[in-house]
Amino acid sequence: MSDRVMSARLRNRTALVTGSTSNIGQAIAEAFAAEGAHVIVSGRNRERGAQVVEGIRASGGRADFLAADLDGSAAASEDLAERARETLGGRLDILVNNAGVYPAPGTIATDEKTFDQVYGVNVKAPFFLTAAVVPAMAQAGGGVIINLGSWIARLGVPLGALYSSTKGAMETLTRAWAAEFGPMGVRVNAVSPGVILPPAPEGAEPHPGEVMMKGTPAGRVGTPDAIAHAAVWLASDEAAFVHGTVVDVDGGRTGVAVIAA
Structure with missing residues (x-):
């Protein structure tokens, strides 16, 4: 987080970012903290989580793991919601449903255990976590839910059926929850990332994902910071009139015709 400048768009806000021990989730947690929020970094890996928190604190931000x-399971989601509220002093203003898994076998090769695991982590967990945090958000006067979709929810790729269907579900839930929770003061939106990769070391071989971005307006893959910037905007008062929207941050991959080179 050393390259971020402390600002104040999320001052006095509290946030829980699931799956934030690396990659997109980490970038969102760091960006929220840089904008003044007290952030809960959450994930399975304690060592990585501690490193993210240490980096945020070293830059003057507030974070706990x-x-x-x-x-x-509903129990796991409800337990995290309760622990997050306690750690944040009883109030949770922003939830980012980022945690996800990406096994990508072909449909014929997908067994029931894999199917249930992917839907459990990618759809059921955020469903019950959202259900666990919304009542207190509404009682406190409002809040923000940000879901993570994906460009392959709307543009099919080989071997992506299982994962992309879960992201399609999250984008649909975004619209449904906006209708359900908006009148309660809780805004719900989503970010749909394109091909996102951490910055590559100088001289590294091209990543296979880079071919997916050939012929797009951006012409390259994105970095986690691109998603974090969009999440900050959606979480801030600048997006107060934005409800039920999926913001594509994908270099034009889904919205613009790709011209083969």
Whole structure:
């Protein structure tokens, strides 16, 4: 978080970011903290979680780590919601449903255990976590839910059926929850990332995902910070009139015709 400048768009806000011990979730947690929020970093890996928290605190931000294995059970989601509220002094303003898994066997090769695991982590866990946090948000005067979709929820790729269907579910839930919870003061939106990769070391071989971005307006893959910037905006008062929207942060991959080189 050393390259971030402390600002104040989320000052005095509290946030829980699931799956935030690495990659997109980590970038969102760091960006929220840089904007003044007290952030709960959550995930299964305690060592990585501690490192993220240490980095945020070293840059002047506020963060705590809570270990959680969001397997899809209502109990696991409800337990994390309760521990997060306690750690944050009783109030949770922002929830980012980021945690997810990506086994990508072909449909014919997908067994029932894998199917249930992917839907458990990617859909059931955020479903019950959202259900656990919304009542207190509404009682406190409002809150923000941000879901993570994916560009392959709307643009099919080989071997992506199982994962992309879970992200399609999250994008649909975004619209449904906006209708359900908006009148209660809880805004619900989503970010749909394109091909996102951490910055590669100088001289590294091209990543296979880079081919997916050839011919797009951006012409390259994105970095986790691109998603974090969008999440900060959706969480802030600047997006107060934004409800039920999926913000595509994908370099134009889904919205613009790709011209083969």
